Amino acid sequence: MNNKPIGVFDSGVGGTSIWKEIHKLLPKESIIYLADSKNAPYGEKTKQEIVDLSIKNTEFLLHKECKIIVVACNTATTNTIHYLRENYQIPFIGIEPAIKPAALNTKTGVVGVLATRGTLTSELFSKTSDLYASGIQVVEQYGDGLVPLIEADNIDSTEMRNLLYKYLKPIIEAKADYLVLGCTHYPYLIPEIKKILPSHIAIIDSGEAVARQTKAVLEKLNLLSNNKTKSQLQFYSNTSKELLSVFLKDVEEEIEVNYLDF
Numbered sequence: 001m002n003n004k005p006i007g008v009f010d011s012g013v014g015g016t017s018i019w020k021e022i023h024k025l026l027p028k029e030s031i032i033y034l035a036d037s038k039n040a041p042y043g044e045k046t047k048q049e050i051v052d053l054s055i056k057n058t059e060f061l062l063h064k065e066c067k068i069i070v071v072a073c074n075t076a077t078t079n080t081i082h083y084l085r086e087n088y089q090i091p092f093i094g095i096e097p098a099i100k101p102a103a104l105n106t107k108t109g110v111v112g113v114l115a116t117r118g119t120l121t122s123e124l125f126s127k128t129s130d131l132y133a134s135g136i137q138v139v140e141q142y143g144d145g146l147v148p149l150i151e152a153d154n155i156d157s158t159e160m161r162n163l164l165y166k167y168l169k170p171i172i173e174a175k176a177d178y179l180v181l182g183c184t185h186y187p188y189l190i191p192e193i194k195k196i197l198p199s200h201i202a203i204i205d206s207g208e209a210v211a212r213q214t215k216a217v218l219e220k221l222n223l224l225s226n227n228k229t230k231s232q233l234q235f236y237s238n239t240s241k242e243l244l245s246v247f248l249k250d251v252e253e254e255i256e257v258n259y260l261d262f
Contacts (some may be wrong), residue, residue, distance in 0.1 A: 003227045005030040005234075006214065007066030009057040012040035012151050013237075013247045014185025015072030018095065020251070021207035022070065023212055023233070028225045029218075032064050036262070037239040041147035042075040043116020043183070050118065054080040058088060060236075060262065067223050070214055074115060074182050074206075078122035084097050091221065096124060097182035098204045100132040105202075106178055110137045112171030112201075117142050125182075129241025139174045141167045143183060150185045151239075153246055157167065161192060168196050181205040188247070221258040230254075238262040 006029050008019050019033050054076045070093040071077045077094035084092050102111040120140050149160050157207050188203045218224045233255040237244040242256045
């Protein structure tokens with residue numbers, strides 16, 4: 001069981017930002033990544049649609065004999081993680097906006113959160129904000145349109161820059177000193193975001209924390225790989241394996257990218 005793969009799924013290519021942190025921390029682990037780009041963005045779907053898609057993704061990874069599943073999507077986590085944990089025996093690692101570190105460290109008392117509608121309107125996000133950001137002003141900003149542009153590899157575009165300026169302006173004007181990225185696609189926008197934000201605003205995403213939690217759970221369950229051979233790194237996309245490969249071009253190890261009719 002130890003040498004079974006870690007499963008990771010996201011509503012597209014964004015979760016590769018999480019995959020990279022997990023692989024960096026756990027290089028001996030084999031990992032299977034599922035990019036459900038055909039249904040991106042999840043943030044604009046109903047809760048039931050998100051649940052149904054998460055079940056479908058989970059069933060695929062279970063069929064591949066994964067030992068643990070990382071839900072590398074804020075919207076899927078905030079809307080479905082409780083359901084998945086209640087209905088499957090396998091351990092799940094979720095991801096949600098890193099409100100806690102921003103709220104604990106802010107000096108201005110104002111924190112900005114850029115996320116999808118599906119994440120910001122979820123019950124779990126509301127509970128997390130109430131728990132950790134009491135007394136803190138949280139400026140919530142929907143990132144409508146950002147995920148489709150990333151999925152189309154249009155990060156360096158006028159349309160992207162215009163949207164980012166529009167969404168970040170209220171956060172800057174509110175005098176926030178932290179910006180929390182609440183979507184796994186958004187770390188790919190950090191170079192563009194830094195061109196707009198004042199230098200004193202710190203950017204937080206959840207990638208490293210998710211990797212550390214994945215390792216901790218595997219250690220607790222005695223499931224860390226003891227494989228002496230090379231790990232297998234497999235990727236599946238239900239739209240374009242060429243696009244997925246673009247977001248993996250900095251990976252030095254041998255990877256396998258497949259098209260999946262899914």
